[in-house]
Amino acid sequence: MFESLSARLQGITERLRGKARITEADLDVALREIRLALLEADVNFKVVKEFVARVRERAMGTDLLTGLNPGQQIVKLVHDQLVEVLGAKRHHLTLDARPSVVMMVGLQGAGKTTTAAKLAVRLRKDGRKPLLVAADVYRPAAVDQLVQLGDQIGVEVHTRPVGTPALEIARSGLEAARQGGRDVMILDTAGRLHVDEAMMDELVRIAGVLTPSETLLVVDAMTGQESVRVAEAFHARLPVTGLVLTKMDGDARGGAALSIRSATGLPVAFLGTGERTDGLEPFHPDRLAQRILGMGDILSFVERVQENVDSEEAEKTAQRMMENRFTLEDFRSQLTQIKKMGPIGQLMGMIPGASQMAGAAQEAVDSGQMKRIEAIIDSMTPEERRRPDIIKASRRRRIALGSGTATADVNRLLKQFVEMQKLMKMFSGGKLPRMGGGLGALLGR
Ligand SMILES: Nc1nc2c(ncn2[C@@H]2O[C@H](COP(=O)(O)OP(=O)(O)OP(=O)(O)O)[C@@H](O)[C@H]2O)c(=O)[nH]1
Numbered sequence: 001m002f003e004s005l006s007a008r009l010q011g012i013t014e015r016l017r018g019k020a021r022i023t024e025a026d027l028d029v030a031l032r033e034i035r036l037a038l039l040e041a042d043v044n045f046k047v048v049k050e051f052v053a054r055v056r057e058r059a060m061g062t063d064l065l066t067g068l069n070p071g072q073q074i075v076k077l078v079h080d081q082l083v084e085v086l087g088a089k090r091h092h093l094t095l096d097a098r099p100s101v102v103m104m105v106g107l108q109g110a111g112k113t114t115t116a117a118k119l120a121v122r123l124r125k126d127g128r129k130p131l132l133v134a135a136d137v138y139r140p141a142a143v144d145q146l147v148q149l150g151d152q153i154g155v156e157v158h159t160r161p162v163g164t165p166a167l168e169i170a171r172s173g174l175e176a177a178r179q180g181g182r183d184v185m186i187l188d189t190a191g192r193l194h195v196d197e198a199m200m201d202e203l204v205r206i207a208g209v210l211t212p213s214e215t216l217l218v219v220d221a222m223t224g225q226e227s228v229r230v231a232e233a234f235h236a237r238l239p240v241t242g243l244v245l246t247k248m249d250g251d252a253r254g255g256a257a258l259s260i261r262s263a264t265g266l267p268v269a270f271l272g273t274g275e276r277t278d279g280l281e282p283f284h285p286d287r288l289a290q291r292i293l294g295m296g297d298i299l300s301f302v303e304r305v306q307e308n309v310d311s312e313e314a315e316k317t318a319q320r321m322m323e324n325r326f327t328l329e330d331f332r333s334q335l336t337q338i339k340k341m342g343p344i345g346q347l348m349g350m351i352p353g354a355s356q357m358a359g360a361a362q363e364a365v366d367s368g369q370m371k372r373i374e375a376i377i378d379s380m381t382p383e384e385r386r387r388p389d390i391i392k393a394s395r396r397r398r399i400a401l402g403s404g405t406a407t408a409d410v411n412r413l414l415k416q417f418v419e420m421q422k423l424m425k426m427f428s429g430g431k432l433p434r435m436g437g438g439l440g441a442l443l444g445r
Pocket residue numbers: 106107108109110111112113114115136139142189190191192218246247248249250271272273274275279
């Protein structure tokens with residue numbers, strides 16, 4: 001998502017590189033690019049207009065026109081404005097009541113049921129005891145879907161016989177949560193193809209009786225502009241507290257995040273990033289802004305790694321990546337970990353310029369290849385694993401023999417590894433920000 005915005009902004013900085021000052025004409029060109037990029041990313045045109053106007057205002061109000069690194073200063077202005085539109089802070093769920101109710105609302109197919117299960121997983125990780133409640137009486141298979149998900153993640157699902165009204169299910173669910181000592185009840189509700197009165201009335205009634213601590217509007221990021229109207233309609237009738245943007249792993253142009261937030265003022269609480277029950281990420285406005293700007297999202301990446309693998313190990317790996325001490329040994333242990341973490345492309349998308357690496361890793365995960373790589377690395381001496389540059393022709397032949405592979409396989413692995421190292425140098429070197437260094441590092445300040 002937002003590739004074109006990143007690309008265009010990079011184009012702007014390229015063009016302005018080396019210029020000591022930026023003219024108003026330069027600024028006009030830059031702002032036109034930004035406007036086009038945002039429109040291409042499917043951001044609502046009103047939001048785009050406002051956005052560009054604000055960036056211009058800021059640009060005029062600062063000493064940008066005489067400043068150093070003008071291209072980078074424009075990137076910084078855009079970054080700051082993005083953070084402002086996306087919301088300066090993370091939205092934390094407020095779940096103080098015992099039990100608290102989290103109500104999932106949204107159109108059909110938006111991802112309510114899936115997100116309900118994902119949220120249960122996440123809350124349980126935080127030490128909570130969730131209960132899922134199946135109050136979608138509109139679609140016949142909806143209850144079964146939630147029950148299956150509940151089975152899969154080991155969270156109890158409260159159901160009532162067919163024919164029970166949704167409000168009644170919600171009420172008895174709350175009672176069951178209380179009796180069962182659950183501290184949070186996640187209520188899955190029915191969606192419709194379009195915003196319709198019957199659905200709204202029912203949701204309003206349920207919300208009136210249960211007074212949810214959080215009402216999360218689940219929106220499919222792929223629906224683009226339409227999602228703004230949908231969000232406005234829900235927000236007008238229900239006490240929506242936050243948004244969940246699903247299918248951010250797809251090829252959604254991502255404008256929805258900017259548009260909805262801007263149009264409704266509602267905070268984005270989570271991003272849905274896959275069909276699996278672990279595909280839910282807390283939303284960090286500053287990180288998304290950085291991702292949009294092509295600065296990658298090393299923090300999210302490290303967090304994701306830490307959630308799924310031994311955290312001490314992950315920290316060491318991240319540290320080594322940052323310090324550019326990543327060795328073949330680290331690579332080997334990463335391959336094993338990566339298998340546990342799910343779709344690689346998705347993880348790698350968070351890292352700037354990492355698509356090559358994703359290719360290499362994806363290839364490696366196909367298990368035959370993986371075994372071969374492991375065998376090759378195992379046939380190296382510890383010295384060779386730390387310093388692959390010493391592996392010349394005769395060593396390559398020995399390693400190939402020892403691992404039962406061909407010299408060509410060894411060559412390929414070493415080549416891929418060198419490519420990876422180059423990328424990592426970019427993360428840790430001056431071109432891209434160090435972890436925690438953020439934009440300051442990018443701007444060389
Ligand atoms: N790729 C991807 N797919 C998702 C995500 N969230 C949900 N889905 C898929 O989207 C489809 C619809 O999801 P549901 O959770 O059933 O949607 P719903 O809002 O409950 O739909 P109704 O119950 O019909 O109103 C399913 O195939 C999900 O697997 C996501 O973040 N990424």
